[in-house]
Amino acid sequence: MATQPPSADTEKESDVExxxxxxxxxxxxxxxxxxxxxxxxxxxxxxxxxRFNELxxxxxxxxxxxxxxxxxxxxxxxxxxxxxxxxPVASYYILTEKGSALCPVFDxxxxxxxxxxxxxGE
Amino acid sequence: MATQPPSADTEKESDVExxxxxxxxxxxxxxxxxxxxxxxxxxxxxxxxxRFNELxxxxxxxxxxxxxxxxxxxxxxxxxxxxxxxxPVASYYILTEKGSALCPVFDxxxxxxxxxxxxxGE
DNA sequence: CGGCATCCTTGGAGATACTG
DNA sequence: CAGTATCTCCAAGGATGCCG
Numbered sequence: 197m198a199t200q201p202p203s204a205d206t207e208k209e210s211d212v213e214x215x216x217x218x219x220x221x222x223x224x225x226x227x228x229x230x231x232x233x234x235x236x237x238x239x240x241x242x243x244x245x246x247r248f249n250e251l252x253x254x255x256x257x258x259x260x261x262x263x264x265x266x267x268x269x270x271x272x273x274x275x276x277x278x279x280x281x282x283x284p285v286a287s288y289y290i291l292t293e294k295g296s297a298l299c300p301v302f303d304x305x306x307x308x309x310x311x312x313x314x315x316x317g318e
Numbered sequence: 319m320a321t322q323p324p325s326a327d328t329e330k331e332s333d334v335e336x337x338x339x340x341x342x343x344x345x346x347x348x349x350x351x352x353x354x355x356x357x358x359x360x361x362x363x364x365x366x367x368x369r370f371n372e373l374x375x376x377x378x379x380x381x382x383x384x385x386x387x388x389x390x391x392x393x394x395x396x397x398x399x400x401x402x403x404x405x406p407v408a409s410y411y412i413l414t415e416k417g418s419a420l421c422p423v424f425d426x427x428x429x430x431x432x433x434x435x436x437x438x439g440e
Numbered sequence: 441c442g443g444c445a446t447c448c449t450t451g452g453a454g455a456t457a458c459t460g
Numbered sequence: 461c462a463g464t465a466t467c468t469c470c471a472a473g474g475a476t477g478c479c480g
Binding site: 220221222223224225226227228230231232235236239294297298300301302303304305306307308309310311312313 | 342343344345346347348349350352353354357358361416419420422423424425426427428429430431432433434435
Binding site for chain 3: 381384388405407
């Protein structure tokens with residue numbers, strides 16, 4: 197794939213631009229959910245609906261971080277937020293279709309981890 | 319593992335410690351390969367052996383970053399480095415077993431991306 | 441060609457405190 | 461309980477330059 201015409205004289209590092217933006221869907225996927233917390237939180241929501249503080253406990257994220265990541269995930273359509281204004285307010289987070297579609301990824305990750313994480317001597 | 323006794327009066331955010339370190343293998347896996355470049359590079363190496371500059375082109379990472387991530391990946395046993403001291407030096411990177419074992423993850427990621435990335439309107 | 445040393449900018453993320 | 465607002469810190473990562 198001669199994607200790089202060698203004719204380019206100004207072949208600086210800054211010239212790569214965004215040619216890697218859509219190399220393949222994996223890259224795109226990574227760009228969207230490639231951060232630690234996003235993965236951790238989404239994986240945590242596989243169990244089903246969870247509350248803010250539940251997630252805080254299970255993931256270990258701070259309120260600040262959790263709030264932000266949750267916000268981002270909702271914006272990108274990975275999760276859905278349902279608020280109940282009853283007693284002292286309760287908001288539940290749950291995976292959307294888009295988010296649930298990531299389950300195979302987590303399964304694969306889980307399987308890999310089971311196979312290699314232990315023997316690596318963390 | 320009741321690491322968090324609800325009876326704790328000093329329930330500060332800093333008390334969570336590492337109870338999330340081994341919640342499940344997914345978290346562990348994410349800790350190891352949860353960064354953008356690691357995923358991107360590993361995915362790129364699925365095609366087979368590649369040279370430094372090949373990776374630089376295809377991933378769009380700078381030499382500095384690439385070098386570092388590659389180094390980390392090698393340390394963790396994901397990839398293998400073969401250097402040929404011929405003419406102007408050539409080093410090839412290739413996935414190890416451990417690294418190849420991640421392929422299912424990338425496949426899942428790829429499939430997900432194909433399904434959802436386009437319709438999301440990047 | 442491969443890749444390390446340096447500088448510098450950004451944002452991810454924790455601590456803490458405060459509000460509805 | 462569920463956030464939001466700040467402040468701060470540090471690592472990730474890009475740009476450049478240089479060297480084997």
